[in-house]
Amino acid sequence: MITVRRVAVEETYSLRAKVLRNGGPPEAARVPGDDDPEVATYAALDADGSMVGCVGLFPEPCPDLPDHPGKGWRIRGMATADGWRGKGVGGEVLQAALDHVATRGGGLVWCNARTSAARFYERAGFRVIGEPWDDPQIGPHVRMWRAV
Template sequence: MTSELSFIVSQVPVEETYPLRAKVLRNGGPPEAAKLAGDDRPGVATFAATDDEGRMIGCIGLFPEPCPDLPEHPGKGWRIRGMATEDEWRSRGVGTQVLKAALEHVAAEGGGLVWCNARTRAADFYRRAGFQEIGEPWDDPEIGPHVRMWREV
């Protein structure tokens, strides 16, 4: 394996992210297990990182949706959903770059408030990207402990 990391990030159809999302976020379930309500709504943007061989190694979904904890925020609300990175690519910049693509998309759309229900083990990643916690952590019975986080763009 080469020491140089090489991947590209681009906007992709949401369906292309289902296998990776299912593998990472749904305990290796079938791709259809990764379909989220609203994936097909207008304005949803999905980005993916692919390696030199064209394999998807990271992805993120961005949904136009106001934050329930900050309903009076003057900007448009954008929710991050379905963010996933292949295990062997974690801590190598993939998540940072797909998040950057999503935030650049929000900026190009006029900015606003970006938020997510982050798995607590990912909270430090989001903090490094300028997100802050809002509200109390909770435990989702199907997918584990979470905390809501947000930032402005």
């Protein structure tokens, strides 16, 4: 059983670094914009209160869809702890992010998804836009989006 709640972005750095930055130090998970007051960060906590999943939602228009109506929101720093993947944790934190957008009038939600996560996002209604590319530091990616 998990609980999803909004948390300060700094609380997610340890999990983000472990999952997304090859186990680097927590500060390696910091990204530009983390300190924006509109950033919303959600975490999934297990029964013991340990963080097992997280997602950050940043106010940022999608560069490939600049004329899309509504505000743009970028998903960043989405991570699920080892042993928790495939158990609905990612879906729960993603839904919290989508609900956040919906309560603020909707808009366009997008991300630069690792290609290994593209099917997860497709199941949540995201569509690929553009061509895949390789980020030399963290691997192959594809941009995805959906309206809320």
